[in-house]
Amino acid sequence: MKVHELPTPSLLVDVHAFDRNVETMAKRWPGRTLRPHVKAFKSTALAARLAEAGHRGFCCATVREMMGMAAAGLGDDLLLANESLDLDRLTGIVESGVARITVAVDSEATIEAAARARIPEVVVDVNVGLPRCGCDPTDAGRLADLARATGLVVRGVMGYEGHLMREPGDTKADLVARSMAVLLEAAEAVGGDVVSGGGTGTWDTNTWVTELQAGSYCLMDTEYTDHAADFENALFVNSTVISITPGRWGVLDAGLKAFGMDHGDPRVLEVGDCWFVSDEHITFGLAEGASVAVGDRVRVIPAHVDPTVSQHERLHLVDDDEVLEVWDVDLRGW
Numbered sequence: 001m002k003v004h005e006l007p008t009p010s011l012l013v014d015v016h017a018f019d020r021n022v023e024t025m026a027k028r029w030p031g032r033t034l035r036p037h038v039k040a041f042k043s044t045a046l047a048a049r050l051a052e053a054g055h056r057g058f059c060c061a062t063v064r065e066m067m068g069m070a071a072a073g074l075g076d077d078l079l080l081a082n083e084s085l086d087l088d089r090l091t092g093i094v095e096s097g098v099a100r101i102t103v104a105v106d107s108e109a110t111i112e113a114a115a116r117a118r119i120p121e122v123v124v125d126v127n128v129g130l131p132r133c134g135c136d137p138t139d140a141g142r143l144a145d146l147a148r149a150t151g152l153v154v155r156g157v158m159g160y161e162g163h164l165m166r167e168p169g170d171t172k173a174d175l176v177a178r179s180m181a182v183l184l185e186a187a188e189a190v191g192g193d194v195v196s197g198g199g200t201g202t203w204d205t206n207t208w209v210t211e212l213q214a215g216s217y218c219l220m221d222t223e224y225t226d227h228a229a230d231f232e233n234a235l236f237v238n239s240t241v242i243s244i245t246p247g248r249w250g251v252l253d254a255g256l257k258a259f260g261m262d263h264g265d266p267r268v269l270e271v272g273d274c275w276f277v278s279d280e281h282i283t284f285g286l287a288e289g290a291s292v293a294v295g296d297r298v299r300v301i302p303a304h305v306d307p308t309v310s311q312h313e314r315l316h317l318v319d320d321d322e323v324l325e326v327w328d329v330d331l332r333g334w
Contacts, residue, residue, distance in 0.1 A: 001323040003316070004297055008240040009254035011312045012299065013046075013219065013327075015319050017234035021218045022053050024230050028203065029212045035059050035079060035196065038331060040215030040306050043315055044072035045327035050218070051076075059196075059213045063089050066101065068331045075099025079196065081158060081213060083110045083125065083133050087117035094118055104158055105147060106135040115150040122152050123194055126186045128159035128179040137182050141189030156194030159183040160213070165201025166227050173205045180208035201227045221305040223263040236299040237266065237308070238316075239282070244294055249275065252282040252298055259300075260307025267301040274300075 003012065025034060031054040038047055039061035047058060047069065057077035060066045063086060066078050070093045080090075080103040087103060094101050095118065104125040105111045114122055124144050127134030135143055144154045161179040164172060180197070187195050198206040200216040201224065216224055219235035239254035250271065255278050259266050265274045271292045272284040282300065286292065302308035309315070310332050317325040 003238060003318055003321045003323060006238060006316060006323070008238050008297070009258040009312075010238045011309065011315045011329075012236045012238050013315050013317045014232075014234045014236070015317050015324060017220075017232040018049075018218055018317070021220065021231045021234060022050065025203065025214065025217050026053050026055070029214075030054060032057050032077075033211055035077075035211045035213050036218070037061070037081070037199070037213050037215030038065050038069065040309070041219060041315070042309055042329050042331040043327045044068055044074060044330055045325070046218070046315065047074050048072070057211070059215070062331075062334045063087065064333045065331045066090060066099075067093065070099035070101075073098075075101075078102065079123065079158075080104060081125075081160075081196070083107070085109065085113045087113050087119055090119060091117045094120060102155055104133070105143065106133055107143070108146065111143065111147050111150060111152065114147075114152060120153055121155050122147050123155050123158045123192070123196060124186070124190050126157050126159040126183055128161050128182045128197070129164070130160055130162040132160075132162070134159060137186045140186035144190040144192075154190060154192050156192030156196070156210075157183060157187045157190050158194070158196035158213075159186070160197055160199065161202060161206070162199065165199055166223070167201075169227075172202070176202050176205045177208075180206060184208060200224055200231070203228060204230070216305050219305045219309070221263070221308070222267050222301050222303045224305075233301050235305055235308070236269075236301060239298050239300055241271075241292055241294055241296045241298060242281075244286075244292065247286065249283055249285050250292055252284065252300065253280065254282055254300060255280040258308070258311055259302050260304035260311070262307065263304040266303055269299045269301065271296075271298055
């Protein structure tokens with residue numbers, strides 16, 4: 001199949017950019033030192049490509065992702081890097097032995113949920129500056145003791161410095177160091193050998209974690225390109241020009257329902273600039289001298305990869321106009 005034969009809007013993954021991104025990350029974080037976060041791409045087929053590159057441990061954000069990865073034979077070491085009180089769906093996987101399951105805990109309630117679901121291993125999630133999940137660092141040791149008292153194995157700690165992913169380069173390194181100092185202090189109180197954290201935005205500044213939780217790096221988006229410049233945009237929304245006002249603007253058939261919009265507008269390539277995004281349309285200003293007609297295909301770079309992928313059912317791995325593989329986005333939902 002050719003790209004121009006695909007219905008639009010549809011997701012394209014440039015095979016060369018993708019492969020280069022995977023290679024770049026693997027040089028800095030080889031094998032088990034990288035724990036790719038499947039929330040970014042929600043595809044077991046894509047995850048299998050990362051496993052082939054040596055990354056056999058994965059992060060998940062939802063129970064659904066954990067279940068899907070285990071069912072796909074990618075359960076060597078799965079971490080639910082998110083608090084959940086709905087862990088009973090994982091009990092059967094644990095008891096079957098088909099996957100190694102670890103979950104994050106940050107309270108008595110999440111420890112109780114893990115024990116009730118017979119989850120064998122946990123990490124203590126520590127707040128390192130992002131006002132989201134994670135316990136007070138001074139409480140991490142107590143929670144680890146409580147987890148062990150309920151029969152859980154505590155593998156170590158995790159902490160996500162998500163508030164620093166888009167920090168300017170001249171201040172990022174210092175602020176990441178401060179954030180990780182908090183995590184390492186908690187790690188001493190908790191015990192275990194895992195210090196998990198980081199992401200695409202701190203892949204080259206976080207030198208303290210034992211494993212990096214990064215997912216966006218392999219596909220990238222417009223928001224991350226300024227903060228992880230070693231990686232390339234590999235994900236595109238394939239769209240069709242459906243209307244032209246000569247010399248002024250054009251309209252594409254991909255809109256709000258095809259993109260994650262929380263990080264701003266997508267970027268229209270070659271033919272013009274995005275003016276605004278409607279439910280089913282992008283209106284773009286025509287670039288000076290642009291030659292574009294109704295029916296032309298246009299590639300658009302999303303501003304936020306994770307929610308963009310979750311809007312679609314398939315990823316198409318492409319080499320120029322050739323569709324090489326079709327990867328199901330099979331880890332959507334919760």
